[in-house]
Amino acid sequence: MPGLSSGSALRPGRIFRLIACLALALIAAARPAPAAAEQNAGLTFGSKAVLEALWPPAALAGAEAEKAGKRLESADLAPPARTEPQHALPVLPPGLRGSIRRVDAGGKKLVALTFDLCELADNAAGYDGAVVDALRREQVPATFFAGGKWLRSHSERAMQLICDPLFEIGNHAWTHGNFGVLDATRMREQVLWTQAQYESLREQIAARAMEKGVSPQEIAAIPALPRVFRFPYGRCRPEALELLAGLGLAAVQWDANSQDAGGGDGDSVAARVLAHARPGSIVLCHANGFGHGTAQALPRIIAALRGQGYTFVTVSQLLAQGRAEAKTECYADKPGDTVMYDTMFGDGTRHPKKK
Numbered sequence: 139m140p141g142l143s144s145g146s147a148l149r150p151g152r153i154f155r156l157i158a159c160l161a162l163a164l165i166a167a168a169r170p171a172p173a174a175a176e177q178n179a180g181l182t183f184g185s186k187a188v189l190e191a192l193w194p195p196a197a198l199a200g201a202e203a204e205k206a207g208k209r210l211e212s213a214d215l216a217p218p219a220r221t222e223p224q225h226a227l228p229v230l231p232p233g234l235r236g237s238i239r240r241v242d243a244g245g246k247k248l249v250a251l252t253f254d255l256c257e258l259a260d261n262a263a264g265y266d267g268a269v270v271d272a273l274r275r276e277q278v279p280a281t282f283f284a285g286g287k288w289l290r291s292h293s294e295r296a297m298q299l300i301c302d303p304l305f306e307i308g309n310h311a312w313t314h315g316n317f318g319v320l321d322a323t324r325m326r327e328q329v330l331w332t333q334a335q336y337e338s339l340r341e342q343i344a345a346r347a348m349e350k351g352v353s354p355q356e357i358a359a360i361p362a363l364p365r366v367f368r369f370p371y372g373r374c375r376p377e378a379l380e381l382l383a384g385l386g387l388a389a390v391q392w393d394a395n396s397q398d399a400g401g402g403d404g405d406s407v408a409a410r411v412l413a414h415a416r417p418g419s420i421v422l423c424h425a426n427g428f429g430h431g432t433a434q435a436l437p438r439i440i441a442a443l444r445g446q447g448y449t450f451v452t453v454s455q456l457l458a459q460g461r462a463e464a465k466t467e468c469y470a471d472k473p474g475d476t477v478m479y480d481t482m483f484g485d486g487t488r489h490p491k492k493k
């Protein structure tokens with residue numbers, strides 16, 4: 139009967155709907171804020187349970203003596219124990235191809251701090267633990283682009299970074315090869331040897347964590363392989379970009395160059411980062427001992443950007459929240475500015491000979 143089907147406040151159906159609405163509102167209020175959920179884009183990079191099971195806080199803390207690297211008497215050209223990773227990544231989708239400079243995140247104030255861990259064939263680079271300590275202290279997510287040989291020569295530190303849920307690990311080539319110069323076979327080796335080395339370390343972590351009784355679910359939170367790559371020297375060419383796309387790795391360069399490897403101090407590093415960072419920026423720094431003032435600049439950079447309303451994310455979290463702005467060439471600050479490295483460093487894997 140139409141006359142009874144509307145208008146009555148006491149009708150059981152309406153009371154039920156009111157209760158249902160109230161329950162839904164309460165459930166919605168109990169969920170994490172959408173901003174927090176979006177911030178990590180559902181991606182995990184490690185496990186606190188694994189990290190804490192394998193290392194006490196004192197073993198995670200940086201040590202000043204580890205910062206400086208040293209030149210080797212002769213180049214270390216030994217390949218990793220495994221030269222091909224056992225896992226494979228899906229081919230890169232069109233939206234992630236090219237040399238990514240930054241991300242258009244629709245005005246969202248997101249910024250990705252990145253730290254390169256470069257190591258050439260003829261040097262043993264360092265580990266700037268003060269940088270990692272500062273990020274952990276402030277709980278700032280970040281991405282480390284690690285050379286494959288660096289992962290091998292710093293295996294304990296590398297495993298700590300791989301396990302830490304704050305940090306994403308990217309690939310920075312085996313011995314810092316120059317992808318503007320290397321032939322196809324050697325470019326492939328530089329990428330895949332590094333993927334394979336990461337995979338071996340992840341297996342060591344898994345074995346150690348299982349011995350300590352950590353659950354398989356926690357171990358599974360550690361990515362099987364890096365999914366992002368950074369070209370050493372900011373050098374690439376179309377064949378290199380195609381190779382990476384086929385291997386499923388996004389080439390991530392930067393739009394905010396801290397120039398921390400070029401001398402200077404904490405003041406100049408902080409000033410350059412703050413002058414260039416904008417929503418969707420990717421910031422270039424170093425954590426292999428090449429940086430000058432990087433760790434000193436970090437607390438200032440973090441406080442200033444947070445004060446301006448920015449949220450820190452890893453590179454993959456940033457890419458998941460917007461449109462990658464990519465170029466067909468690689469450079470530091472403007473096209474052509476890294477070509478000089480072809481003559482200075484040749485194939486890139488060794489320092490120039492001293493005259």
Ligand SMILES: [Zn+2]
Pocket residue numbers: 254255256257310314370371
């Ligand atoms: Zn590098």
